Amino acid sequence: MQKSEVPITTGVVPGASIAAEVTPSPVGTTTPAHKDTRADTVADAVDRRADRRERLVIVAGQVGIGVGFLAVWQLVSGLWIDRFFISEPSLIAERIVDLAASGELWMHLRVTVIETGIGLAIGLPAGVILGIAVATSRIAGRWVYPYIIALYSLPRVALAPLFIVWFGIGLFSKVMMVVTMVLFVAFYNVYQGVKSIDRDLLDMTKSYRASRWITLRWVMLPAIGAWMLTALRLAIGLGLIGAIIAELIGSSVGIGYYIKLSSNLFDTTGVMTGLLVITVLAMLLEQVVAFIEKRVLRYR
Amino acid sequence: MTASVTADLAAPTSTKLSVRNLSLSYRTNKVRHLALDGINLDLAEREFVAIVGPSGCGKSTLLKIIAGLADHTAGEIYLDGQNLGDASVPPGVGMVFQNDALLPWRSVKENVRLPLVINGVPASEQRDRVAELLTMVNLDGYADYYPRQLSGGMRKRVALARTLAYDPSLYLMDEPFGPLDAQTRVRIGGEFLKIWERVGKSVLFVTHDVEEAIALADRVVVMTAGPGKIKAEHRVPIPRPRDYEEVRFTDEFHEIRQQIWHELQSEPLPDTVKK
Ligand SMILES: Nc1ncnc2c1ncn2[C@@H]1O[C@H](COP(=O)(O)OP(=O)(O)O)[C@@H](O)[C@H]1O
Ligand SMILES: [Mg+2]
Numbered sequence: 001m002q003k004s005e006v007p008i009t010t011g012v013v014p015g016a017s018i019a020a021e022v023t024p025s026p027v028g029t030t031t032p033a034h035k036d037t038r039a040d041t042v043a044d045a046v047d048r049r050a051d052r053r054e055r056l057v058i059v060a061g062q063v064g065i066g067v068g069f070l071a072v073w074q075l076v077s078g079l080w081i082d083r084f085f086i087s088e089p090s091l092i093a094e095r096i097v098d099l100a101a102s103g104e105l106w107m108h109l110r111v112t113v114i115e116t117g118i119g120l121a122i123g124l125p126a127g128v129i130l131g132i133a134v135a136t137s138r139i140a141g142r143w144v145y146p147y148i149i150a151l152y153s154l155p156r157v158a159l160a161p162l163f164i165v166w167f168g169i170g171l172f173s174k175v176m177m178v179v180t181m182v183l184f185v186a187f188y189n190v191y192q193g194v195k196s197i198d199r200d201l202l203d204m205t206k207s208y209r210a211s212r213w214i215t216l217r218w219v220m221l222p223a224i225g226a227w228m229l230t231a232l233r234l235a236i237g238l239g240l241i242g243a244i245i246a247e248l249i250g251s252s253v254g255i256g257y258y259i260k261l262s263s264n265l266f267d268t269t270g271v272m273t274g275l276l277v278i279t280v281l282a283m284l285l286e287q288v289v290a291f292i293e294k295r296v297l298r299y300r
Numbered sequence: 301m302t303a304s305v306t307a308d309l310a311a312p313t314s315t316k317l318s319v320r321n322l323s324l325s326y327r328t329n330k331v332r333h334l335a336l337d338g339i340n341l342d343l344a345e346r347e348f349v350a351i352v353g354p355s356g357c358g359k360s361t362l363l364k365i366i367a368g369l370a371d372h373t374a375g376e377i378y379l380d381g382q383n384l385g386d387a388s389v390p391p392g393v394g395m396v397f398q399n400d401a402l403l404p405w406r407s408v409k410e411n412v413r414l415p416l417v418i419n420g421v422p423a424s425e426q427r428d429r430v431a432e433l434l435t436m437v438n439l440d441g442y443a444d445y446y447p448r449q450l451s452g453g454m455r456k457r458v459a460l461a462r463t464l465a466y467d468p469s470l471y472l473m474d475e476p477f478g479p480l481d482a483q484t485r486v487r488i489g490g491e492f493l494k495i496w497e498r499v500g501k502s503v504l505f506v507t508h509d510v511e512e513a514i515a516l517a518d519r520v521v522v523m524t525a526g527p528g529k530i531k532a533e534h535r536v537p538i539p540r541p542r543d544y545e546e547v548r549f550t551d552e553f554h555e556i557r558q559q560i561w562h563e564l565q566s567e568p569l570p571d572t573v574k575k
Contacts, residue, residue, distance in 0.1 A: 177336045200401040203369050208466055210418045218414060220406040298403045300447050 015065040054296070055092055087269040095273045104258075111254040115171060116236075119178020126179070128188025128228065132220065134187075135194035152184040156242065160249040174246040179243035182235035186228075193227030194220060213286060229293050236285045240278055315381070316470055316502040317343040317366070321332070324361060334527035335361055339375070341521065341530065343470070343502050350505045350513035351569065352524030352560065359506040360398060362528065363472045367395045378469070387434040394468030396476045400459040402422035402447040408458050409434065409443040417464035428480035433461040438496060460492065464499070471503040477512070485509075489516065497541050510560050514538075515547050522563050532563050 006255040070089045099105035134141035134148070160177060167173035197220065205215045247256025255274050262270025318349040321361040326335045336358045343349050353359055364370040366377055368389035377384045384390050393416075402411050408431050416426045434443055437457040447455055456476060463471065476492075477485045489512055496503065496516075507513050513520045514536055534556050538547050547553055 122406075190346040194394065200397050200399055201403065204395070204397060205414075205418075206389055207367050207369060208415050208418050209389055210389060210414075214418055217416075218403060218406070222403070225405070282425075283486075300448070 088270045090272050091269045092216035092276060095269050107256045108255045111241050115174040116239040118179055119175045120182055120235060121241050123179035124186045127183040129188050129189025131187045132194055135191045156180050157245055160246050164250045170252050174243050176244035178239045178242040181238040186231045187236045189227045189231035190224055193224030197223045225296055233289050237282055240282055314345045315342055316345045318378040322372055322375045324372045337527035337529045339530060343504055346500050346502055348503045348517045349519045350507060350517035351521045351523055352507060352510055352513045353510060354525040357523045357525045358528030360474050362507060363430055363474050366395055367472055368481040392469040394463040394466045394471050396459055396463050396473040397534045398478055402458055404447050408445050411458055412465050415462060431438045433464055452480055453488055456488055461489045469501055471501055473505045475507055493544045510557055514553055514556050515544055522560055
């Protein structure tokens, strides 16, 4: 046995820490909780101004690109490329005004939105439930996983004619098309989300003997929140595509129907108008998702 | 009433946890590795036992097995005399994880409230209890902060408060102060010692810091590097309540530390053991 009397410290200097012990507040705080001073108020104002300037630059750039694109399009068409092929923004604007005035725009838009909406309302929850079920079950989940992935890679466009045979030419076949488009996105994102949950968090609730419901509410759903929002974002675009495809194949109303009709008449402006309406709709919905995202992921 | 108090005081000799010949082996690339080899360990009611050992010797694995979060391949675990089956999570066992395992999407007070929700504590009592616990760990005024806004030391306090909220009869602590800087580590260790001396529950405390182990524990168990085995045990004869910093200057402390250092030094380096 060694008999050294000199303490071989492991990096801890006992004397140094005693001085720190005097203050009762927690150590190492990066954001000390103190009352706002005047300097803080000034600093806040400076921060806010910088934030606002940055946001302005970004929005200006976004609008600029859109306007620039339309301007080039307007200039080029009729000058270098025949209007027959690419139409032109002023014609499309005129058409939108006409369709809105006659009520035709709302009629088509309403149907497409309803189809997409119902499809999302069925497909997303179904995908989320399926994703959680498959990801959390040890055996049964692995039985069905390869089949779900196989279905995922099926070209859904080819299903459209079948769906019309199975579900008729009305609303139902369109809704089913939307469902097949969005269900897999929701499934896959949620599945990956659940698989990537921090093991320690699940071990923690398990060691506390939490019920499945509490684990789902406190750990799983919040942990996959970002994944579900990604799924929602992708699903809105895909859902609209699904509805349009189904309408192209067989329908008597909807934006897809209007595009098909215009295309049969070689009416490029009509086709472009339909596409533009869908694009604008997708952009508006994207804003809604961004708003939800900001609220849900505030903890980051 | 007096009778039950005396009975309680006499209780410390009864066994809380008993680990018998516990082994764990696992297979990688056709080779079976022995991770834990015949671990025998007893923990009395209200006893504080620290486990020290080189990193990778299976300390975390041992705690996880006891907590029912991992399987073992041989041996038994008895909690309050009950034989625990393979990977069944026993009641009244609270784990403090090596990383703090806080829910990033819940505020400090919500994180601490979780075990109360699980235990079915009435909603009306939850708020007061959470406030009380946050005071206990020196986190007054931080109830509405999110984990990412806190320093490492403060997150450890939250994790500690959460485990206290669960009110287990056995605490399993896996290097709870591991990633902290030396000064914060000593401070939180001291605060924890005071809280524990008040709460008085059984603790199995894993650490790689020999001084921390001696200053906190009634008994220090030394584990060897892979396969994890118990090499030695030291009773720490320093009376309680202890002053977490002052105990380090006592002769008993130096002597035990010297012995443990010697035992650990004769172990091969963890790097040469792995693979
Ligand atoms: N089921 C398992 N599969 C693969 N490796 C394992 C398994 N269980 C334990 N190990 C290995 O055993 C060793 C012990 O790890 P751990 O308990 O984390 O050690 P410590 O906490 O003492 O640092 C590690 O090298 C780990 O990789
Ligand atoms: Mg470990």
